[in-house]
Amino acid sequence: MDMKVAKKKLGLKEKYRLMTRDLGWEPSYRTKDEVFPYVKYEGIKVHDWDKWEDPFRLTMDAYWKYQAEKERKFYAIIDAHAQNNGHLNITDGRYLSALKVFLQAISPGEYAAHKGFSRVGREFPGVGTQVACQMQAIDEIRHAQTQIHALSNYNKYYNGFHAFADARDRMWYNTVARSFFDDAMSAGPFEFMIAIGFSFEYVLTNLLFVPFMSGAAYNGDMATVTFGFSAQSDEARHMTLGLECIKFMLEQDPDNLPIVQGWLDKWFWRGFRVLGLVSTMMDYMLPKRVMSWREAWEIYGVENGGALFKDLARYGIRPPKGWDDAEKSIDHMSHQFMLGLYQWSFGTSLHSWIPSDEDMDWLSAKYPTTFDKYYRPRWDHIRKLAAEGKQFKNFGLAKLCQTCQLPVVFTEPDDPTMSCHRETSYKGEKYHFCSDGCQHVFENEPEKYVQAWLPMPALFREFEGDVGAWMDWVSLRDGQDNGDYVGSIDQRNFEQWRGLATSNT
Amino acid sequence: MSTVFIALQANEETRPIIEAIEIDNPNAVVNRQPAMVKIDAPNRLVIRKETIEEQIGRSFDLQELHINLITLGGNVSEDDDSLTLSWAE
Amino acid sequence: MQIDLRTVSIQPLRNTFDHLARRFGDKPASRYQEGSYDIQAAENLHYKPTWDPDQDLYDTKITKIVMKDWYALKDPRQFYYSTYTLARARQQDTTEANFAFVESRGLADMLPPALRDTALNVLVPLRHAAWGANQNNTLICGYGYGAVFTQPCIYHAMDNLGIAQYLSRLGLLLGDTEALDAGKAAWLDDPVWQALRRYVEDTLVLRDPFEAFVAQNVALDGLLYPLVYGRIVDDFLSAQGASAVAMLTQFMTDWFDETKKWVDAVLKVAAAESDDNRAVLQDWIAAWSARAASALLPVAEIALGANADAAVGEELAGFRARIQKTGITI
Numbered sequence: 001m002d003m004k005v006a007k008k009k010l011g012l013k014e015k016y017r018l019m020t021r022d023l024g025w026e027p028s029y030r031t032k033d034e035v036f037p038y039v040k041y042e043g044i045k046v047h048d049w050d051k052w053e054d055p056f057r058l059t060m061d062a063y064w065k066y067q068a069e070k071e072r073k074f075y076a077i078i079d080a081h082a083q084n085n086g087h088l089n090i091t092d093g094r095y096l097s098a099l100k101v102f103l104q105a106i107s108p109g110e111y112a113a114h115k116g117f118s119r120v121g122r123e124f125p126g127v128g129t130q131v132a133c134q135m136q137a138i139d140e141i142r143h144a145q146t147q148i149h150a151l152s153n154y155n156k157y158y159n160g161f162h163a164f165a166d167a168r169d170r171m172w173y174n175t176v177a178r179s180f181f182d183d184a185m186s187a188g189p190f191e192f193m194i195a196i197g198f199s200f201e202y203v204l205t206n207l208l209f210v211p212f213m214s215g216a217a218y219n220g221d222m223a224t225v226t227f228g229f230s231a232q233s234d235e236a237r238h239m240t241l242g243l244e245c246i247k248f249m250l251e252q253d254p255d256n257l258p259i260v261q262g263w264l265d266k267w268f269w270r271g272f273r274v275l276g277l278v279s280t281m282m283d284y285m286l287p288k289r290v291m292s293w294r295e296a297w298e299i300y301g302v303e304n305g306g307a308l309f310k311d312l313a314r315y316g317i318r319p320p321k322g323w324d325d326a327e328k329s330i331d332h333m334s335h336q337f338m339l340g341l342y343q344w345s346f347g348t349s350l351h352s353w354i355p356s357d358e359d360m361d362w363l364s365a366k367y368p369t370t371f372d373k374y375y376r377p378r379w380d381h382i383r384k385l386a387a388e389g390k391q392f393k394n395f396g397l398a399k400l401c402q403t404c405q406l407p408v409v410f411t412e413p414d415d416p417t418m419s420c421h422r423e424t425s426y427k428g429e430k431y432h433f434c435s436d437g438c439q440h441v442f443e444n445e446p447e448k449y450v451q452a453w454l455p456m457p458a459l460f461r462e463f464e465g466d467v468g469a470w471m472d473w474v475s476l477r478d479g480q481d482n483g484d485y486v487g488s489i490d491q492r493n494f495e496q497w498r499g500l501a502t503s504n505t
Numbered sequence: 506m507s508t509v510f511i512a513l514q515a516n517e518e519t520r521p522i523i524e525a526i527e528i529d530n531p532n533a534v535v536n537r538q539p540a541m542v543k544i545d546a547p548n549r550l551v552i553r554k555e556t557i558e559e560q561i562g563r564s565f566d567l568q569e570l571h572i573n574l575i576t577l578g579g580n581v582s583e584d585d586d587s588l589t590l591s592w593a594e
Numbered sequence: 595m596q597i598d599l600r601t602v603s604i605q606p607l608r609n610t611f612d613h614l615a616r617r618f619g620d621k622p623a624s625r626y627q628e629g630s631y632d633i634q635a636a637e638n639l640h641y642k643p644t645w646d647p648d649q650d651l652y653d654t655k656i657t658k659i660v661m662k663d664w665y666a667l668k669d670p671r672q673f674y675y676s677t678y679t680l681a682r683a684r685q686q687d688t689t690e691a692n693f694a695f696v697e698s699r700g701l702a703d704m705l706p707p708a709l710r711d712t713a714l715n716v717l718v719p720l721r722h723a724a725w726g727a728n729q730n731n732t733l734i735c736g737y738g739y740g741a742v743f744t745q746p747c748i749y750h751a752m753d754n755l756g757i758a759q760y761l762s763r764l765g766l767l768l769g770d771t772e773a774l775d776a777g778k779a780a781w782l783d784d785p786v787w788q789a790l791r792r793y794v795e796d797t798l799v800l801r802d803p804f805e806a807f808v809a810q811n812v813a814l815d816g817l818l819y820p821l822v823y824g825r826i827v828d829d830f831l832s833a834q835g836a837s838a839v840a841m842l843t844q845f846m847t848d849w850f851d852e853t854k855k856w857v858d859a860v861l862k863v864a865a866a867e868s869d870d871n872r873a874v875l876q877d878w879i880a881a882w883s884a885r886a887a888s889a890l891l892p893v894a895e896i897a898l899g900a901n902a903d904a905a906v907g908e909e910l911a912g913f914r915a916r917i918q919k920t921g922i923t924i
Contacts, residue, residue, distance in 0.1 A: 023724075025722060030798060034798075038645040038646075041644075056571075056583060057583065062568050068679045068680050068683030069683075111633050111635075114748075115736060118733075118736035137735070138749070141675055141741075144633060145676070157607060162612050163612045165633065186642060187644060209576070215539075232575045236577050239577070240581045311507065311593045452640050458638075493607075497604045
């Protein structure tokens with residue numbers, strides 16, 4: 001046909017430009033300030049939103065197609081897992097504690113990220129940035145849901161999962177993750193991107209999703225490894241968005257550098273504290289271990305984080321302020337957390353336990369300079385007490401850090417025998433911190449952090465120290481959800497059911 | 506020198522992709538871990554559509570990578586024919 | 595010898611999570627329930643937003659609509675991420691096949707030029723209106739309260755983007771990049787489109803998520819979709835031999851039929867909650883739908899000429915009848 005004109009062959013970039021940023025326009029009936037009211041107050045200067053480089057160029061048709069394929073695979077596996085009592089394939093019931101941490105603390109964070117990315121997906125004036133944030137927003141609700149769905153079957157058979165929605169808002173250790181996400185969401189859109197998109201996703205989540213999930217596979221938990229890897233496949237896009245966002249801010253104006261560096265210092269430390277619990281999940285809660293927290297940190301912290309900050313040096317970025325303190329704590333933190341969990345286990349909706357001889361030998365091999373010297377003696381002492389029928393319990397209330405909300409259980413970076421504790425006075429009140437990093441975060445924004453809801457003082461105010469009333473309020477069932485794994489209902493059921501499954505008696 | 510990496514789920518679909526990556530990146534080191542394969546390379550790693558197509562004998566859209574991708578490290582640059590991970594040298 | 599795990603019969607300790615047992619009784623919950631109810635933080639919010647210290651991080655007071663329980667606004671489709679994505683992937687397969695059919699048969703080039711121009715002139719500028727819809731639904735999701743109300747909004751926002759992209763592909767197929775340029779120029783400067791653009795820009799400054807829901811999903815889209823994709827594309831253009839265009843917009847027609855059930859369900863429950871809610875909704879819908887109808891009139895005239903006025907009037911009457919069924923009289 002003679003009318004037929006050959007269509008221009010459009011490359012991926014040009015086609016994507018037409019499918020996204022060409023959709024937007026400069027408003028003339030309303031001002032840009034009215035349409036995008038929150039984009040200036042943080043002081044980040046952007047001269048040209050079109051300089052934004054789209055990290056992955058997925059249009060909606062491709063998004064639906066590939067995500068549907070991931071979803072089909074995921075639900076096929078967790079359906080089979082539920083139908084075939086897949087929970088009995090895990091190596092040991094102790095492993096369940098890691099999943100309880102996940103559902104109570106991490107999944108609500110996924111939902112918060114979903115809300116936060118919906119907000120910034122609307123607040124940024126650049127279409128390319130908005131679309132990338134919106135895709136992350138819809139991915140994050142996917143992660144919250146796939147996690148709840150995968151762990152739903154565990155809830156039917158084991159304790160500690162049933163009240164995750166109550167525990168999210170009320171349980172003392174969950175305020176660590178909750179306050180982290182609340183902090184990010186109460187920040188402006190650019191800081192939110194550094195907090196979640198860059199520090200959390202790019203610098204830190206690999207530590208959670210990659211070695212831990214590989215560990216889940218190693219421990220026979222197909223449901224968790226499936227949601228973990230399936231979520232992480234979206235994470236690859238999110239990490240790339242986070243990296244793109246930080247480069248964009250730095251390229252737009254040299255005045256942005258000190259602001260971005262300040263956020264990087266803050267959010268690296270905030271994220272490091274939140275994800276610190278992963279160290280315990282890896283070193284203590286995986287019955288069969290793939291690698292230690294130290295080894296995971298070497299790969300994803302030192303090697304990958306190091307490469308990243310070397311790359312960003314061309315913009316004048318230096319590694320985050322807390323980096324050296326983080327490195328110094330790597331060989332200590334998993335032990336300090338687990339000792340903390342054990343001594344307060346009457347108040348946790350998960351079980352902890354005293355490591356076995358075999359566990360301790362593994363820990364001393366992986367932590368040759370610290371475990372035998374500082375932590376084995378404490379476990380030995382606790383074990384001796386337990387043998388005498390006296391479980392080591394700390395009924396004293398933990399002093400919580402005003403910033404990260406963890407109990408102040410850590411030691412001085414340069415002296416593992418000294419417990420680390422900092423204080424700041426602000427408007428006549430005294431505030432406590434677990435570290436220099438958390439103290440600095442507070443001192444940069446005291447008006448924000450004095451607002452924090454701290455669960456321990458609330459326990460005194462509301463319940464006058466009545467632990468039973470507090471347990472009802474956090475929906476913790478005493479004698480079922482809490483305490484030592486040894487002798488727990490979870491242990492009894494797991495071993496009995498597994499016995500049924502693997503023998504004829 | 507900095508290491509870039511990509512991790513893929515260990516399954517039948519990724520086997521030819523991993524082979525293609527090995528062909529195009531002689532410096533790459535393939536680490537097989539439970540349920541996943543992590544490929545490291547010094548500074549730069551390239552994934553070529555054409556090489557994957559030669560392995561699987563059908564056309565391949567590079568965005569199909571998303572289905573089995575676990576994680577990556579490095580600056581991403583994507584066009585019609587290849588996806589490159591790199592760190593500034 | 596080892597017996598098959600499958601044959602082990604063990605009694606579960608409980609049927610579902612506590613918060614779902616409180617809402618729905620002690621029985622196994624659906625995946626929609628598990629993935630939607632009470633998954634937003636509700637208590638002990640830590641910090642006030644720095645972007646607006648008068649608000650809470652999750653705040654029911656930023657809208658005039660008052661609900662005792664925001665989780666009452668159930669999505670009748672019961673979409674959670676997986677069911678949503680699988681539904682759209684299936685529709686995307688159909689749409690892809692339709693585009694391929696039109697392309698491979700050269701149907702675009704067989705369109706009479708006048709009809710092709712009409713289709714381009716009506717449809718291509720609407721990709722910008724669809725982007726406006728995306729912005730509004732993203733905002734509702736971000737700032738609205740409770741996952742049952744807000745999660746369908748992010749799905750809707752991604753649909754709005756998908757529709758903007760299908761319209762872009764339609765423009766490229768029927769008129770190449772020049773068609774997209776011409777459509778954008780018309781959206782920005784042609785008097786025909788200015789009332790609609792002003793409407794969209796006025797919705798972009800709304801900060802009450804429920805009013806944004808009404809202005810966008812109820813009023814504007816409630817008139818635009820049946821008018822443009824029903825009357826103009828499926829009826830007017832097809833009757834004259836341009837049914838190829840209808841193949842390219844089938845997604846939009848199907849999508850509107852599906853999503854309006856959700857929109858109506860939200861209105862119905864919110865209006866039934868209280869007379870105050872009903873009055874607010876009534877005012878909003880009356881004001882925004884009157885503006886939407888007059889903004890769409892010049893757009894309808896591109897295709898329907900002198901018949902546009904009657905067509906818009908009939909659509910408005912149909913819209914009022916639809917809204918009436920939700921318990922709201924305009």
